[in-house]
Amino acid sequence: MREWIREVGRVLGRAEVATGHFRLDVLAPGTAARVRPGQFAMVRVGPGPDTVGGGPFLARPLSFFDIDPSRGVISFLVRVVGEGTRALASCRPGDGLLLTGPFGNGFPPVSEGALLLVAGGVGVAPFPPVARTAASAGVPVRAVVGARTAGLLLGVRELQEAGAEVITCTEDGSQGVRGVVTDALPALLRESVPSGGAPPAGPPGGAAAVPPGEGTRVTVFACGPPAMLAAVDRLLAREGAAQVTGHGSAEEVWPFYVSLEARMGCGFGVCRGCAVPARGGGYLHVCQDGPVFPAGAVDLEGVARIGV
């Protein structure tokens, strides 16, 4: 089976899950059969590869919010930010979407220790499949989901259904922890440092998940605005230095991966458009080297300056 496919997906359903945010369910069996959690598809409005006019020219890179290979259905979470995402969010059931992919590396599989997901806004998109895969492998999964206000919290139900314990943060305090995701993280990290601390509670009613205890290795995955990723990176470094002296670098304590966005031309490596600054100089390409990077490989402050 070829790793990449071009197929016309059919929109099965569209739902506005929060103001300006849409979930699209798309029948695309070829794509659904190939996806690994954390990969992305290039999605173009219109069924024809030669469609010109009426829609955006370039396809948009979108993470897989849900993957159901048995039904051949994939889902995307789209935040309307411009013309392309508006066109996608305007699709109706029955409409065709030109899909190419799945592209990129995806998140590394986590089969031991515990997994901590950190999501800002629509950055939650790649995490439900990640959580499901880890939880079904017996890895306890917690997810910190942040938004400006309660009405904009995304993916909470999907993450819970995938077997994750969800901690919500809102900047206005309307739900969960008041503040941003980095305000909720220190307590969670201290609970799970290898030198000890109280093991955190497992997911409510979660049977499979085992609470991480002493010595548990916690892997951190983050996706969201670049400024948030940079803040999480700084926090992990600071907490690592403060809490785990003698355990080496923060990265060894908490393996930390980020999933990045970039403006993309093709999605599969030929245009070289999706460059992001590498730590130590030069560039990495989100479509080929990512979208998931070890946080140490990327100049996250530089990515935050560029914006998306």
Place this chain on the structure above:
Amino acid sequence: MGRCSRPVPWISRGWPALACEEGLEHGAGAWPCEEGRGQGAGASACEEGAGQGAGAWPAGPLGPAGPDLRADLAGIPLANPVLVASGTFGYGREMARWFDLRLVGGIVTKGTTLAPRAGNPPPRIAETPAGLLNSIGLENPGVETVIREEIPFLRQFGVPIIVNIAGERVEEYAALAAKLDGVEGVSGLEVNVSCPNVRAGGMLFGTDPAASAAVVRAVRAVTCLPLLVKLTPNVTDIVAVARAAREAGADALTLINTLKGMAIDVRRRRPLLGAISGGLSGPAIKPVALRMVWEVAAAVDLPIVGCGGIMTGRDAVEFLLAGATVVAVGSATLVDPLAAPRIVTEMAACLAGEGFRSVREVVGLAHRAALEPLAEGSEQS
């Protein structure tokens, strides 16, 4: 002008049978001589509307009843007249995961420089109406790596390889050409005097006929490879640059490269691209490209690679009618990785539907039609 003599009449060459089935293994295809053409398995008449389905390759464009798609580009024999344009196909590695590269007529590589280049600061891509802006900045691994790693990979497909070369000084172009001359598998060079995205080179040559000629002359002096010169549309009179390139020894002209443009990010109140400006491509520039192909075809006796916004076989036929000997597919590959082979099939169907039996008879045909009123004495002032 001191051209190299290359007695390579295209008709004397053997021609590859186009194998159009997806499962074709690399290297499995025979390269039969002329008589064997069209007898390969799966090759049959082209059908209107073929090539729409993903995955299932349609009947071969070189079937017995299909038009003869072969083309001669300055002595480079092509199985069909659809090249892939520089910068939209990398060095073929990623594209080989999409389709059998032998389905295209030839491959023009990513712009290659003497030293490796990391490329321009991001963002490098911006959407525009019916197209895109890019400011990649000639990111490439450098010619040594290209010769050592990329050409050997590409040449296994047996498709003509044309290496796009770019430099900041005349001597760099000459050094690049000297290094690539004689490299097995390299069929020609495309001299890029038209990249809008590097500060001290590329387009600075291409906007000046004398500077363009200096580059072409320097390259011509060190190689007998067929030389394509890729021209920029960012000039008042492209014919003047085309003539200068021809006088300096160009064997063919590729036109057009991207149009210089920019986009502004309103929210951040600054240019969207990291390099401020970039090159516009896609269907948005097709009318400009067609007009320039037309003008150069009428004035300069060189084969033309027509390029700019080709999305369909019908677009490609427009370029042939305007005077392009062959076409190159660029931005279409970004949004449809199977665009180039799809366009080969669509072009064959379009030509067949219009009653043509070969590509050659189409080239420049629209010029003749445009002259017909003159022949009837109805000359306009």
